[in-house]
Amino acid sequence: MHRRRFCVANWKMNFNSSDTKSFLENWGKKDLNNKEVKTIFCPSFTELNTTAELLHNSDSELGAQNVYYESNGAYTGEISCRMLKDLGCNWVIIGHSERRAIFGETDEMVCHKLDKLTSENMYPIVCIGETKDERENGKTEEVLSRQLLVAFENQKGKNIEHTVIAYEPVWAIGTGITATIDMISEAHQCIRNIFNTNGFNGNEISILYGGSVTNENAAELSNITDVDGFLVGGASLDVEKFYAIYNQL
Ligand code: PEP
Numbered sequence: 001m002h003r004r005r006f007c008v009a010n011w012k013m014n015f016n017s018s019d020t021k022s023f024l025e026n027w028g029k030k031d032l033n034n035k036e037v038k039t040i041f042c043p044s045f046t047e048l049n050t051t052a053e054l055l056h057n058s059d060s061e062l063g064a065q066n067v068y069y070e071s072n073g074a075y076t077g078e079i080s081c082r083m084l085k086d087l088g089c090n091w092v093i094i095g096h097s098e099r100r101a102i103f104g105e106t107d108e109m110v111c112h113k114l115d116k117l118t119s120e121n122m123y124p125i126v127c128i129g130e131t132k133d134e135r136e137n138g139k140t141e142e143v144l145s146r147q148l149l150v151a152f153e154n155q156k157g158k159n160i161e162h163t164v165i166a167y168e169p170v171w172a173i174g175t176g177i178t179a180t181i182d183m184i185s186e187a188h189q190c191i192r193n194i195f196n197t198n199g200f201n202g203n204e205i206s207i208l209y210g211g212s213v214t215n216e217n218a219a220e221l222s223n224i225t226d227v228d229g230f231l232v233g234g235a236s237l238d239v240e241k242f243y244a245i246y247n248q249l
Pocket of ligand 1: 168172174175176210211212231232233234235
């Protein structure tokens, strides 16, 4: 898989079963002719099954918002790769800033999750991004570099072409404040450079932007050279807004 365009919906802890059905039934009626864009829906664990059924025979794919890195055992409340694969779920978001900030997910845990997903031939969407303080103190590059190099420590020499990166500045997530075009462009180039100077081919990796993407700013953001698509939270809960974003990719 070479670089391609993605439109990923992160529904977070929102939709129940009737919300999921109503959204995806509407989605199914849309003219989804933009074959260049891969659309992935990431519902809560409880809605994976319903989502899988509703996406059956469609070009959209199923993703999870998290996974645990052990195969099985006494890990109350966790979900394994095998369980996800059983449902036809191959994509998994890891290292989301909400997982990092609220649930204590560390760079090392992201590394274990990435190792597990790649060993299971699944497709990770690895989220990275700086906080407001880190940006204001000129640490953005250092943070992105640390997050990536720890996460990818065991991937050197391996094929990581199915791995997608989502650059999500923490201060832009769910705040209505979108990073500027220059900030996004610089960060995406910086991410490609980090890969290129550490034994990976950064030019082949798809890098998504996430952080208050809406139907109103998607056109402008999708024109940034190094942006290969979006990871969308809030606006992915509204079928019309998400469809408008998809259409602008
Ligand atoms: C996200 O949760 O990954 C995200 C980008 O959220 P929002 O689009 O609401 O900022």
